[in-house]
Amino acid sequence: MVNLVPMKKTIFFIIAISGMYFGYSQKNKIDLTYIDNASGLGPDIQKGFAKIVHTVYPELLKDFNPDARKDITIFIDTDYDGVAYANDGRVTVSSKWLTSHPEDLDLMTHEIMHIIQAYPPHSGPGWLTEGIADYVRYKYGLDNDMAGWSLTPFNPKQHYTNSYRITARFLAWITQNYDKDLVKKMDARLREKQYSENLWKEYTGKTLDQLWEEYSKNPVLS
Ligand SMILES: [Zn+2]
DSSP states (O other), X not given: OOOHHHHHHHHHHHHHHHHHHHHHHHHTOOEEEEEESSOOOOHHHHHHHHHHHHHHHHHHHHHTOTTSOSEEEEEEESSOOSSEEEETTEEEEEHHHHHHOTTOTTHHHHHHHHHXXXXXXXXXXXXXXXXXXXXXXXXXXXXXXXXXXXXOOOOTTOOGGGOHHHHHHHHHHHHHHTOTTHHHHHHHHHHTTOOOTHHHHHHHSSOHHHHHHXXXXXXXXX
């Protein structure tokens, strides 16, 4: 026979814990709409994206831009031949890409950072916008290893304007060697339309080109 007293206690405990969790998640609640018009993708993709939106996005709100929008739409596009893009709170993802790369869920981490960025037009160089989004994927991604995704190893033919993972690695190096908050600061200035190349010198004491030269000579990440 089951002893009911401890069971009641256990049930009460579970309710209390879930109430605490519910209270917490309400505070960080993101309104997610998921649209998939018969792409044929399995439920794991939707679950994986939802997990990223509900766990990573609140962290990005807190760390970068608490005023960013709290409603996100994910649209699985069966006609799109690229990978993914974000526009006006909506992330469009290619079903073809997901069919061939079902493990690449952290592309969503990159895309939702664009929603956080919300830079006004012409606020700064595109290579930096994309470099920041990939830096965020590197720092906040839930399972980049599963996707076989990592920062591009340094080689001397690169330049910081190469964007994406090449710029992201450079940003990671600067945060390790000069200012751990550099990406947060740059992101804020871009959103305020206050970016200028002088900021690199202001935050690190070195110009952008001096930083790149130094990085080229010793591009070690810890
Ligand atoms: Zn991007």
